[in-house]
Amino acid sequence: MAETTSPMIERTVPRLLMCAPTFFEVSYVINPWMTDHVHDTTSERARRQWDALRDTVSRHADVALQPPAEGLPDMSFTANAGLVFGNAFVPSRFRYAERQGEEAHDRDWFARHGFDIVDLPEGMFFEGAGDALFDRGVARRLWMGHGHRSDAEAAPELARLLDIEVLPVKLSDPRFYHLDTCFCPLANGYLLYFPGAFDPPALALIETHVPPGLRIPVRERDALDFACNAVNLGRVVILNRASGALRERLEAAGFMVVEVALDEFIKSGGAAKCLTLRLDEIPGA
């Protein structure tokens, strides 16, 4: 993997964290996607799909790997470890006991890799980059989803801790329980999103802050295929599946769509974006 060694050369290759699905399975139900899939995943298929995602991401970014832990089947969804901003890492506080065991592993990985651990006050839930996404058009602007997993109270705390603007948006459809299942800021200020997942004030906030020409609303079929759960690296958009109409819309905006089938992970309620976490969120960029 190419590492920049000279301090004179600015690093431009994105860096993401992934965690192999060695212990991935659906063994409990904490979102509607999991309901019909308990013990219905195959580890070989999950591994093949995850490998394909890692290989695709690796063509456009450096991938760091977090060791998986037995008994924590959702740990592959690294987006939920916490929120990275510059050198700061705000660890998640998971709503459900089933995922709380991940917290110690995540703190440990980020501390060992030189991040400053910045804790939210106790007593509030927050599920990291699953519910907290930086705008790609306006610097230091974070969109934060709440209503299912993260508490709205985390928004002012993140603003204070990281000295950023935080725009809270309430999620209204339990199928889209994390912001990254229905909302994806893209390069140059574009926004891929499913309007049906938000309550009216949240939609109004989105429409006030993102000009119409930059909004790319998706239909329900694409949303259910996790098209908004996309990894955007430069002009490349990596996602599970996109309809012809969505592909055309993204291409017209200058993006190149790359599909990687991730249906084994959708049984657990996640796809491309949830399986990665950006480690290089640059303040001011």
Ligand SMILES: NC(=O)NCCC[C@H](N)C(=O)O
């Ligand atoms: N949407 C995400 O950011 N992550 C997917 C998490 C899936 C996991 N089964 C969960 O319900 O927490």
